[in-house]
Amino acid sequence: MGKQDSTQPDFPLTKIFMANVWSNVADIIKQHQRFVLITHERPDGDGVGCELALAVFLKQLGKEVAIINNDPLPEMLEFLDEQGCVRVYHPDRDQSALTNAEVIFVLDTAENWSRLGKLGEVAQQISATTICLDHHPEDASFTDMAVIDPQAGATAELIFELIEYMNGDLTLDMALPLYVALVTDTGSFRFGKTSARTHRIAARLLEAGVIPHQIYSQIYEQRPLGHLHLQSQLLAQLTLAFGGRLAWSKVSQETLQRYGVNRRDITYLVDLGLSVAGVEVSVLFSETNNGSVRLNFRSKGRLAVNDIAQRLGGGGHPFAAGAQIEGPLEQAIQQVLKQVQQTWSQDGLLS
């Protein structure tokens, strides 16, 4: 609780300041030829959507562009990159692209180089100009330049505005990844930072040819049947605690293997717990393939969860956080419930 304010940066970005920023970024784009775009480990729709849209735009301007990430795309986003533009970093193949880069865009990733995994270690040693574009309310002093707008629903809003500032031609192959970024990062226009600006940008993307129900189907309607049967198990085990304010469920490695489902593909199921009346926080416990337990916390928006995640050695945002702790599963669940009890007791929530 109260974590929200402490994570707001002390430089509110007015429109005028934003315009100045874009003129600086635009100057750098105009003055250089070779670009590399990267995003955080385990890339999501916003990171990848921004990379793909910005790459198309830079190519429109006649630039050389490589997209290099630390990890592969999640399966649900593979449809965005049928041409295989997004590379997974491989030292031999990608070192020259990185070394020759004049500008590296670090997208949807503030905080520090370590958010980029091994690729971050390499990228920070390149002499290129580095530019961070992000909407996470983090410090971004690790790059040469940064445009951070914590009011944006997704980093894609910044990419849209940069393209617009530079009078880019918004083609469908830009609009599509930007739309995917908006939809996935705002939970279909419902999360806290969805704004009038988010909707106005969505309107422009639809005018560029995006067909919402087709994209929705591509992202969310391609699950194997086993995935839904596993979801059934999670729901059957959904349990309330602390007077109904916390909902938790669990999935073992054995269950994941039985249904042939990747642990990372079910993270979003933590949201199911939030649909119960009275629940403020939902936790999903999932066993990894080395026997440790991954925790995913989600909050409806009144109680912060990143403080609890931090005490368990993890981190995240006030209303979406995570951690990884030692197993076995049942012991991990007890440990976490105890930590929640301690934290909420200290905050006077269980009196």
Added chain:
Amino acid sequence: MGKQDSTQPDFPLTKIFMANVWSNVADIIKQHQRFVLITHERPDGDGVGCELALAVFLKQLGKEVAIINNDPLPEMLEFLDEQGCVRVYHPDRDQSALTNAEVIFVLDTAENWSRLGKLGEVAQQISATTICLDHHPEDASFTDMAVIDPQAGATAELIFELIEYMNGDLTLDMALPLYVALVTDTGSFRFGKTSARTHRIAARLLEAGVIPHQIYSQIYEQRPLGHLHLQSQLLAQLTLAFGGRLAWSKVSQETLQRYGVNRRDITYLVDLGLSVAGVEVSVLFSETNNGSVRLNFRSKGRLAVNDIAQRLGGGGHPFAAGAQIEGPLEQAIQQVLKQVQQTWSQDGLLS
């Protein structure tokens, strides 16, 4: 299949025509004092949202307004009407409001008076001017005037445009029900008719003070735990047929009662089947309290389902339809699967 086009009216509504319509509607509003607003049986978010927003607007203009429906609000929308403005039709109490009405707005309801249940029988005998506003692609010649725009994502888009045409002051108590209407009728901005206009209207509603995640939570995050356990059962029983193109699940009256869940509150769960890769159509079979079986059909948008529903004595739209047939449950399932097989065979889909 192909049903889409045949349901399009042969009067494409250009902007100019729309503007003329609004001037006619505005004239009628200005010239009268006593209004009654009604919507279809088993009202949904769009019907009720339109009623509430239009009522606030008419009261802003100093008019007398009553909202009278055939059925009560669904539980998930009760938060919209804390002051109890929406009445369920009761002959003794409501006859005078209807008899004295100068104008009756029939909202989100084209086709005919029978879509309004018993209330329709009464309303069609009143001498008031009747005006239908709807986005369903149906004939609306049963009212004196009609504004039908099948391109709108929700009837709420028409109400917004009427208010804007008449220079209404868009207050939060109008914006909120209009936003609920948009979100529920477009499936959070994902269904086929979501357009740039839908998003631009949403932007205006957010500027009027709507907070998306609060509304989402009010509508979708107030379920009893039993509801999620019932959902677990539906998912466990989810079955594929016809080479994976159809997914179906079932719920018995006994299961509904065990979990304390109202049959009508689970209709939306038919969407779960659509999340499976390869599935084109999903069917939910739910046993009613008199032993008959309600069928809900949903389609991803390539195969029509209203033709099958019609052959089973029901109806609906190409991609969302329903019917009610005799039980028992297992027999009903076999009957429907046979009907699907016949229809798809005739259409050459199972060759």
